[in-house]
Amino acid sequence: MSLSKSLTAPTVRPEWQDAKRIVVKIGSALLTDRDTGRLNAKWLATLIDDVAGLTRAGKQVILVSSGAIALGRHILKLPQGALELDQSQAAAAVGQISLAHAYQNEFARHGLSAAQVLLTLGDTEERRRYLNARRTIETLLTYRAIPVVNENDTVATSEIRYGDNDRLSARVASMISADCLVLLSDIDGLYTAPPQQDTSARRLDEVREITREIEAMAGDAGTELSKGGMITKIEAAKIARAAGTHMVITLGSRLSPLKALATTAPATWFIAPTNPVTARKRWISGQLEARGTISIDAGAQNALAHGKSLLPAGVRSVNGEFGRGDVVKILSLDGHELGRGLIAYNHQDAALIIGKKSTETAALLGYPGRTELIHRDDMVLHKK
C-alpha cells in the first residue's frame, strides 16, 4: 500500500453523508440461512444496530425486506425447488409473521417500533393509492417508527406483482422521495464482467449514466441467489435515478453492513442527476393534462408563497372533473396560473369543503379526510 493511501482517512461519500431519507433493501439470501432455511439472527441484529444508529443520528430509514417465502417454506416444510404460486403464497403468509416478529424484537432492543407495510403493485403505480401509501409511510416516520415493507405476496398474483424486491424498493424510494437506496446484495457491486469467470473483471465505483454498455454488464455479472439478479438491480437504478434518488449496491452478508458502507466497504454507486424534490416537482409540472382548476383567495396565495400547503378554507371555486391524485391548476382570483399540484380530493368532495375550516370538513364529507387540499410536497409554484 502506498504511503499516501495509508495516511488517508476513509472518506464517506457525500451521497451517503447527506442522505436524510434512506431505503435499505434486504434480500432473502442474507436474511435466511441457505442450508437450514432459518433466520440469520446474529446478522440481522447487527443490521438493526446500524439502522438504530442512523435513526439516532436523525436519519429516516425505511426497510424493504424479503424473506417471507424463504422463512415460510422452512416452517411449512415445503420441498426444495421451485414452488407453485399457491405454495409460495401460503409460505409468504406464514413467513411474513415470523419476519415481522423478528423485526419487532430487534427494534424493541433499541426502544424503536417496527411498522409492517405490505404493498401490491397498484399502491405505487396508481396515483390515488400512491398518495395514501406515501402519506402513511411519512406519518410513520414522524412517529419514529421504522417501516418494514414487503410485497403483499399472499394476495398478489403473477400478473400484478412486482415480483422482485429490487424494483419494489426502487418504487418505494421514488414514491417517498428518498435520497438514497441501498441494495444489500451478495455481491459488492456491478462488475465489468462476471468476476468468477473473468479475472480481469473490475468493479465500478460509480455509474453516472445507464448506458447500453452498463446494461450489457448486468446481463452477465452477479451471483444473486434471490429473485432479482443484476438486471433487476439496473432496472431499480433507472427508477431511482429518475426520481432523484442515488442507489448503491454493496455486499450485505458481512456483519454491520451499513456501518461498513459508510466507511470503506466497496460498492457501486448509481448517481442521480438531480435531487428528489426537483425530480418530483419536474414530474408534476411535466404533467401536460391538468384535469381541473381551483381559484384561491389572496390569503391562501400568501400562505403558498411562504411554503405552506393549500387548505380548503382559502379556495373560492373549483372547476373540472378530477379524481383524487389528479393534477389541477391553481389560479389566483384574477385567473392567473400560480402553479399546479396533485389534489387530495375528487371534484365532488372538493366542492363540498372549499371555503370551510379544516375542523368542519369531516362532518361535510362524512369521513375524516386530509387536512390539506394540496400538500406543499405535491405542489409546484411558477416563478413570478
Ligand code: GLU
Ligand atoms: N417478497 C418476497 C419474499 O418476501 C421476495 C422477493 C425477492 O426476493 O425479491 O419472500
